[in-house]
Amino acid sequence: MRSFELIDKMSGMGFLLRFGCCLLGLLLLAGAALRAQPAGQAEADIVLGSPTVAISEYYTISFRLRGAPLEKYSAFPDLEGFKKSGKSSTTTTRITGGQTSTELTITQRYAAYAEGEYAVKPFTMTINGLSVRSAGGTVKVGPQPATPATPAPTGPLQGVGLLDQLFGKPKPQEYVELQDKAFLALVPDKTSIFVGEGVHVGLYFYLTPADQGLLNFYDLTRQLPEIIKNLRQPTVWEEAFNEQEILPETVLAGGKPYLRYRLYEAELYPLNAQPLTFPAVALQMIKYRVAKKPAEGLDNRLEGYKTYLTQPRTIAVKPLPPHPLRDQVPVGEYRLRETIDRTAFRTGEAFRYGFVVEGEGNLASLVGPAVASSPTLEVYGPEVEQNLTRQGGRVGGSKQFSYRLVARQPSVLPLDTLFSLVVFNPALARYDTLRAELHPRIGGPAQRASTFDSLPGDAFYQDVLNSADNTLHPLNEYKDVRRYANMVLAALLALAAFGWWRARRQSPK
Structure with missing residues (x-):
């Protein structure tokens, strides 16, 4: 028996030596990897748009940034034969294991002056200090969709223009300014809200179909940033909609059809009870005066300018009703969805539970339930993943809080007493509680696996190792073994x- 204990100790010492060597090797490799690549390093790349576009479409150049928030970036390149025409942005955020991953895409649009094939020369952009290079390419700008050709005028009137050129210039045209029915409006979807409740605000330009030939946008890239700056509120959390192309949509205003152009829209969540005050903002448009007596072969329009103003607006903000957690309660129309990764549970085994909040509201400020570990339950997490959708003037989505749970004793696990979230529903003007409804039943302990793998080919070790004593021994015991x-x-x-020596001595000489 003493010899077996000696062999067992020597085997344990060998295992520890091998484990220590492996651990040292892993630490050296991890250190080398950390030296080779700094933590949190940003990554960026450049994506070119379609190599074939119509004259009425936009060509695009985008850059994608991962691993860090956007701090600054250099200007997009100027393309020969194109004019810059606004930008758009898209953001995706994930939080896993306490680590946040974000991918941001910024897209620059280009409008072509004329048809043809153009070269995009190689260029370099600096994004958060990273130098990113694009090899460039080519862009083929094709014609716009064909429209029916207007037949050329016939008859003796064709010679009038030639006679005017021979015998003198025609008389100057007289222009008149026609009355238009266009207007600029700031439109909120609510006139009174609670603290934390979202209000959609849109800046729109309306004009009748008959006014399309009289009006045109003027220098929006300069005017819009100043207008948006004047509309921003210092006491709100703003979820701005992704920048979109300014395209007309047909709506009814006052029972009459209008073409509406969306210039800016956002969802605002007030942080306190201070009213939201929007001043009047101005937009300058190109307005054409038309010839009193149109002449064939001439434009018959004279370019001018007209300024449109919005009406100032104020949105009242009401405080939340009294509640012990009023300053911490999320506001929105939320519902709860639960997820769990298994159907059978045992003590000592980890399982994953998901507390998913869905609906409309300020998901960015929503914090998951705080659950502390206890002698009967270990709780790890949460890991957070947020999906936010901005569409049709509404902002909503889901936010998932994933926890890892390990039960320490058999019982019915009362998740409803552990996971709950108090919210305020502004549509009903009352507090609600989102409470877990799952009650997993925890069974007895799982069969403990042997620390060492048995050797099926050796009956001795198969029996001995499975029944070996696992009593802890002092660390200096291995000095005695040595x-x-x-x-x-x-x-x-x-x-x-x-x-x-004896064999050598007894051997015959």
């Missing part, structure tokens, strides 16, 4: 030397 091993080796060496 001393005993050295003594045994020395005795065997001495015995071998003595046997060799």
